[in-house]
Every structure is written in C-alpha cells, then in structure tokens.
Amino acid sequence: MERRQYLQIPGPTNIPDRILRSLSKPIINHRGSEFEDLVRGCIDGLKSVFRTKNDILIFPSSGSGALESAVVNMFSHGDTILAASHGLFSERVAIIAESYGVSVIRINKEWGKAIKDEDLREILRNDKYHKIKGVCLPQNETTSGITNDIESISTLLKELNHPALLIVDAVSSLACLPFETDKWGVDLVISASQKGFMLPPGLSFVCISEKAWARREEASLPKWYWDYNAAKEKMKNYQMPYTPPTSLLYGLKEALDIIEEEGLTKIWDRHNFIGTLTREALKSLGLELFAEEGYESDTVTAIKMPENIKYQDFAKVLKDKFNVVIGGGLGDLQGKIFRIGHLGSIHLMEIYSILGAVELTLYQLGYDLKLGTSSRRISELILRKG
Numbered sequence: 001m002e003r004r005q006y007l008q009i010p011g012p013t014n015i016p017d018r019i020l021r022s023l024s025k026p027i028i029n030h031r032g033s034e035f036e037d038l039v040r041g042c043i044d045g046l047k048s049v050f051r052t053k054n055d056i057l058i059f060p061s062s063g064s065g066a067l068e069s070a071v072v073n074m075f076s077h078g079d080t081i082l083a084a085s086h087g088l089f090s091e092r093v094a095i096i097a098e099s100y101g102v103s104v105i106r107i108n109k110e111w112g113k114a115i116k117d118e119d120l121r122e123i124l125r126n127d128k129y130h131k132i133k134g135v136c137l138p139q140n141e142t143t144s145g146i147t148n149d150i151e152s153i154s155t156l157l158k159e160l161n162h163p164a165l166l167i168v169d170a171v172s173s174l175a176c177l178p179f180e181t182d183k184w185g186v187d188l189v190i191s192a193s194q195k196g197f198m199l200p201p202g203l204s205f206v207c208i209s210e211k212a213w214a215r216r217e218e219a220s221l222p223k224w225y226w227d228y229n230a231a232k233e234k235m236k237n238y239q240m241p242y243t244p245p246t247s248l249l250y251g252l253k254e255a256l257d258i259i260e261e262e263g264l265t266k267i268w269d270r271h272n273f274i275g276t277l278t279r280e281a282l283k284s285l286g287l288e289l290f291a292e293e294g295y296e297s298d299t300v301t302a303i304k305m306p307e308n309i310k311y312q313d314f315a316k317v318l319k320d321k322f323n324v325v326i327g328g329g330l331g332d333l334q335g336k337i338f339r340i341g342h343l344g345s346i347h348l349m350e351i352y353s354i355l356g357a358v359e360l361t362l363y364q365l366g367y368d369l370k371l372g373t374s375s376r377r378i379s380e381l382i383l384r385k386g
Ligand SMILES: Cc1ncc(COP(=O)(O)O)c(C=O)c1O
Pocket: 011, 062, 063, 064, 065, 089, 138, 140, 141, 142, 143, 169, 170, 171, 172, 192, 201
C-alpha cells in the first residue's frame, strides 16, 4: 500500500495535492499573453507575502543562487560587508561574497545563538566613513533552529543613520514567520520555493528596494544570469530573460492562492502554535532544545541527541517504520542534533503523528520515557488554546 510520507526535514516540505496537480498543466508559450497573466498573478501574490510595494524578481534557481545574485548586484570588488556567521547558511553568504573579492567582517556567534542588535552596534557605530556597504543575515538560521529579530537590526541601522543595505535571507521563514519588508525597511529579501511556499525546489525570489536599485547601478561585480537590470527589463512584460520553469510558476500561483485563502497572519499564527507544540512535546519527553531560549524558530526545531542514541539509528527507524523523515545536524553538529521541520503545509493533527513516531522510536531505542507523554502535552496545549 502506498503510504503518506511525512517529509519533516526543514525543506523541501510536503506539497499539497492542489499544488501537485497544478504542476502537471501543459506548458504554454513563455512569450505569450497567457504566460504574462500567470506571472503577473505570481508577482501580485508574492508582493502580499513579502508585504511590499517594492519590485520582486523570480529566478529559476535554488535559494543559494539568489544569495549569489544579491552579492553580484549589490557590491563591487573591494567593498566591505558585515555578515552574520552562526550557521551553515549565514556563513554561505560570507563565503559567496569573499569568492567575489568582497571583504567580510563576520559577526561570529556560536551555532544555536541568535544575532542581536548589540552584536552589531559597536561595529556600525565605529564605521564613521561608512565603509560597510551591507549588513547580511538570515531571518531564520535553519542549521540550528534560531530566528533572528530582523526588525531590531533594521531599527539599529536607522538609529545610527548608517547607509548600509540590509540584506535578509528569508529562505526558511517567508510565508511562515512574520516578515514586513516595507515596514522594517529591508533593502533586499531573498526566499525560495521549497519551504514556506510548499513547492518543489527550483524557484527563488528577490525583493528589491529603491535604495538597492540605486546600488545596483554602482555595483560592478561580473554578472549575466543574475543581472537584476536584465531581469527587470523582461519583467516589464512579465517575462524572463531565459526559458522559465513554467510548471513551477503554475505551482507558485496555486501556492499563492492557498496562502491568500488561509490568510498570511493566520499562517504566521499556525506556525507559531505548531512550533510551540513541537517544542513543548519534545521537552515533555525530557529532551533538550538546541536553540537559545527566546529565539527558537517556529519553522524548524533542533534537538540535542539524547545520550546513547545514534542519529543514524534514530532516523532510520523513523523512516523505515513510520515514514517520517527528519533532518540531521549539519557541519560540526552532525550526529549531535536532529531537526524537525514544521513549516509550509503542516496542520495540528500531523503533529500528533510526527511526535508520536518520534516518541515511539526513542522508546524502542532504549530512551527512558512514559509512552503517551508527548501526545498528552499536545492535547493539553490545544485545549488550553481553545
Ligand atoms: C536559511 C537558508 N538560506 C539559504 C539556503 C540555501 O538554499 P538552497 O538549498 O535552496 O540553495 C537554505 C537552505 O536550506 C536555508 O535554509
């Protein structure tokens, strides 16, 4: 019998049937009016999700491609940027920038700790001649299950009257966690299709402020595929400079319709509640969260591996017996943590299944727990919420 797979890695995420069906529509002419209508609908929907009036470009790429596009369109060889480094994905931006000859001042934080405005304050305050051209950080560091407070960083830049661009990687948070591009004044926001947007991998989105467009004119790093000017020119007619992934755009339009039907703020609330349930259920089993308290992500929970249980064994039983797929630790965290993604298409009842499988697997591997503890905790919290 075909069994439903619970794909609980922190992206790609489970794809709703409606979206899967939309992906199988016939391909249309990507230089015709039907295609233009499709992309216009996608851009309008994306603007609601980014909460912006700024321009949005769509690239056929993974999130990393869009990160690279940000670097080559915003900076020149020899520029300096300030970049968070507290996980694999924040560090990736720093590595991309350095590979193009951009100097990076890293804000190094232990993995699992958040980047706070106080970590940047002195560096920015001392930058009297505004050598720092950009401040780059992720809203959600997927490696460690941490959410950074982007609003406080943008407030800091305004308070210090620092002209650096604020560039935010919202790959594992957009359409899940509250994000206010215009209200917060974020200059460049990057996201991708395979997480909150509930789509297969393959599309990335970049939201560009007026200030960032002005910077694009000064930035001299080499680019062709990623050139925002070329993409903007074609986007005037809702086209792309190259053959677009039409099927994914059908999927995107369907995803944006689903998001609009539920309502963005309700989606934020759902992620917050499901994140809370996941954390509380895991804690009720005596497990320890990896993320700094107060900054735990509502899209991915990182948990320390209990002693005497190997991640490999744990993930194998979960997959083979229950068809629940979880993520492991990356880099230095390999074998030390496991990660449960709870983003995109995820609803209350699924949390019982996922946590039930986690509990049972731990029990079978010899972890000391009382069966039924996590589901009891989930039920209590649901009842309390009413
Ligand atoms: C926060 C964040 N940034 C960037 C990326 C890289 O995206 P991609 O794997 O689509 O290139 C990821 C991937 O998980 C991510 O979580």
